[in-house]
Amino acid sequence: AVVSTQTTFFSRLHFDVFFSFGTCWGSYPVINLCSRPEFKAGVSLHPSHSKICAVIDGSEEETLKRIGCNQLYLSAGNDHENCQPGGLGEQVKIILLHHNLIIYPFPMSACIVHCS
Numbered sequence: 001a002v003v004s005t006q007t008t009f010f011s012r013l014h015f016d017v018f019f020s021f022g023t024c025w026g027s028y029p030v031i032n033l034c035s036r037p038e039f040k041a042g043v044s045l046h047p048s049h050s051k052i053c054a055v056i057d058g059s060e061e062e063t064l065k066r067i068g069c070n071q072l073y074l075s076a077g078n079d080h081e082n083c084q085p086g087g088l089g090e091q092v093k094i095i096l097l098h099h100n101l102i103i104y105p106f107p108m109s110a111c112i113v114h115c116s
Contacts, residue, residue: 007038019043027073027083028052035066043072050080050088064092070100077107 007018019041022030027044031053034042053060060082071093075083082088085103093101 003033003036007036011038021045024048025052028056031063031067031071034069034071037068040069041071042067042069043074044083045074046076046079047073047083047089048079050082060088061092064089067093071102073101073103075103075105076109077105 010016010018016038018033018039020030020033020039021043022028023045025048027047028049030042030044030047031049033039049063050060053063057063071089073083073089080087083103085105087103089101090103
């Protein structure tokens with residue numbers, strides 16, 4: 001309801017296209033917002049949504065299938081394998097959808113908090 005109110009408000013100001021950016025657990029709202037038609041891109045720095053999707057949605061794959069726009073993952077070296085090149089994110093986007101998922105891994109970086 002909050003997102004609908006905000007997008008309606010901004011639409012009245014002639015803002016009709018949105019993107020979402022999140023870091024760590026903030027990648028979960030990014031991928032959920034990007035299932036809405038007014039969102040055209042999402043960026044996740046150190047994406048950590050894999051375990052959250054499993055708990056909240058029951059399936060990360062089903063959550064990813066709802067994404068309706070291009071995504072960029074900037075993955076740390078110790079991020080979940082699903083958010084790495086060749087992982088579930090790429091498999092779902094390449095096989096099932098016509099949107100791009102670009103993953104830029106940073107293998108030398110690591111999250112010091114175990115959130116992935």
